[in-house]
Amino acid sequence: MVYAGLGVRTLINAKGPATRLSGGIMRAEVASAMAEASQSCVDIAELQAAASRIIAGATGAEAGYVASGASACLLIGAAACMTGLDPGRMARLPDSQGMKNECVMVRSQRNFYDHAIRAAGMKIIEVGLPDRYAGAGVRDAEAWEIDDAMTERTAAVFYVADSQSRPPLAEVTAVAHARGVPVIVDAAAQLPPQANLRRFISEGADLVVFSGGKALGGPQASGILAGRRDLVMAAALQHLDLDVFWDMWEPPPSLIDKTRLKGAPQHGIGRSCKAGKEEIVGLLTALHMFIAEGDAARHARWLADCEIIAAALNGHQVWVTGREDKAQVPSVEITPDPARITPAALCRVLQYGDPAIAVDPAGRDRGVIIVNPMCLKPGEAEIVGQRIAHALA
């Protein structure tokens, strides 16, 4: 086992596909497609053009692209919105002076991942007063506030998709498009449901990103960018290796229309977000399998593991969430008896036991630990159930 050779312990991931836990478990077919891809060299732009076709088919977008994560896709997507197809601007980033370089963002949607947008040289203009979160009221940002904040410096509206997000995306794209401003949607973790592959594009998003390493089950270091052909072209040009001679360079026209360029851009700001042929092939394989499995079968697979864990904890306070809704990821919520062990202490016992089990402590303030089935391997649900039962006894 490679990890034993490195002196690194493996863990049972009952938290879900978190980067700090190395993501999830790829299916054998995905891993073997990556191994096979590693044994031949290809023209990487041709492979990205094939990815573009497949991602377009899966999302309903005009074009698509693969980079090293959803976050990487946000960075190159933001860059594309600032530079357009101008090689000089591409070369200057992250210095975005003299370009449209602001994005309007709802204040309640600010999060750790918006670093990716700022890293490209974009400045975030926050709008809205999220007093529904403060407990003081019911409102959040409204479409007219986004409209008010757009100026001649606005390169994009940045929208983070979630069931809680306000205002609705369709209202945001309507006000943005009325001013000719593109909308970038961070939908990194918005799968399942599978319908979300198409939903944001159909609601008017100009670019949308998804993580390859979350529910899609692709390589941990992969992400999808899907959207308008010209913006995907601008993103590709800032990501690809462009150490080329202009007269010898024949990029695939479906991805890069050379006739629209005044010259070959230099290596761009996205060069640090590279995806290898193995990641691209692995992601496309995973995307195919994700669509082939479908929400109902996936939900049934995850729910079966949740029921095994809940059954092992019979007699304790345990609750399976998302049993009925096939669009959701079901989970197990366990409320330990506070007189015996706190949620945080229970998480620690599991995390530092043998084998180590990572669970989700996000519910600790309401007294629960959460078990997420997405990254469990066959046989692990039984172990998780037994170990939690033992820790609670």
Ligand SMILES: *Cc1c(COP(=O)(O)O)cnc(C)c1O
């Ligand atoms: C996970 C996540 C990301 C980052 O995705 P990576 O594929 O790990 O780069 C970005 N935004 C949101 C909202 C996420 O949940």
